[in-house]
Amino acid sequence: MSEQKKLAIIATKGTLDWAYPPFILASTAAALGYQVQVFFTFYGLQLLRKNLNLKVSPLGNPGMPMPMGMDKWFPVIGTAIPGMESIMTMMMKKKMKDKGVASVDELRDLCAEAEVKMIACQMTVDLFDMNPAEFIDGIEYGGAATFFEFAGESDITLYI
Amino acid sequence: MANFDTELDASGLNCPLPILRAKKTLASMSSGQVLHIIATDPGSVKDFEAFAKQTGNALMESKEEGGKFYFLLKKN
Numbered sequence: 693m694s695e696q697k698k699l700a701i702i703a704t705k706g707t708l709d710w711a712y713p714p715f716i717l718a719s720t721a722a723a724l725g726y727q728v729q730v731f732f733t734f735y736g737l738q739l740l741r742k743n744l745n746l747k748v749s750p751l752g753n754p755g756m757p758m759p760m761g762m763d764k765w766f767p768v769i770g771t772a773i774p775g776m777e778s779i780m781t782m783m784m785k786k787k788m789k790d791k792g793v794a795s796v797d798e799l800r801d802l803c804a805e806a807e808v809k810m811i812a813c814q815m816t817v818d819l820f821d822m823n824p825a826e827f828i829d830g831i832e833y834g835g836a837a838t839f840f841e842f843a844g845e846s847d848i849t850l851y852i
Numbered sequence: 853m854a855n856f857d858t859e860l861d862a863s864g865l866n867c868p869l870p871i872l873r874a875k876k877t878l879a880s881m882s883s884g885q886v887l888h889i890i891a892t893d894p895g896s897v898k899d900f901e902a903f904a905k906q907t908g909n910a911l912m913e914s915k916e917e918g919g920k921f922y923f924l925l926k927k928n
Contacts, residue, residue: 719868723872792866792869793866
């Protein structure tokens with residue numbers, strides 16, 4: 693094959709649902725022969741934790757289908773009830789498992805295996821006093837210039 | 853059914869796992885060998901076409917039978 697294609701992704705979100713696009717695209721691109729880098733910034737850094745504790749929230753998310761037609765008769769304020777987030781997260785995880793959708797851990801492992809380079813935003817790590825010991829091994833730290841070094845010569849760049 | 857060297861059962865797995873497992877299995881095979889894949893994800897039909905086109909591995913066969921999808925991929 694000629695020159696290897698490149699994909700650069702910025703991952704900014706730290707919820708269970710939004711953890712999927714960066715890892716699905718990165719792992720698939722790697723399988724297709726792309727060289728891939730993902731730059732994790734702000735809430736996206738939650739995706740690099742060894743112990744992932746990602747949640748999905750129905751709050752402020754009118755597009756989220758809810759079980760038993762809850763989204764039809766449930767008042768919007770109901771999505772703010774304490775415990776709703778945990779319930780929806782549990783249901784979402786069960787649904788994903790039932791439908792054979794990979795877990796975020798599994799997709800992240802596949803990315804690491806496929807040599808997807810994962811870069812943590814140093815500024816965010818400092819800003820939130822995050823502990824690098826809580827992140828998975830094999831990641832690098834860098835800033836905007838680090839991202840552009842790779843993104844500048846990428847075929848595809850995505851902001852997620 | 854044509855002959856194949858290796859078989860991968862990706863039944864019950866959803867996007868992008870069938871592709872990722874296929875890629876991994878192909879990596880352990882040698883050039884010219886044929887991989888037989890079984891999948892239940894309807895999206896895998898188009899995905900394996902796209903995978904073959906982009907990786908240069910030949911999709912020799914793609915068919916549906918009794919709700920399952922069967923593919924033959926020849927490693928380049």
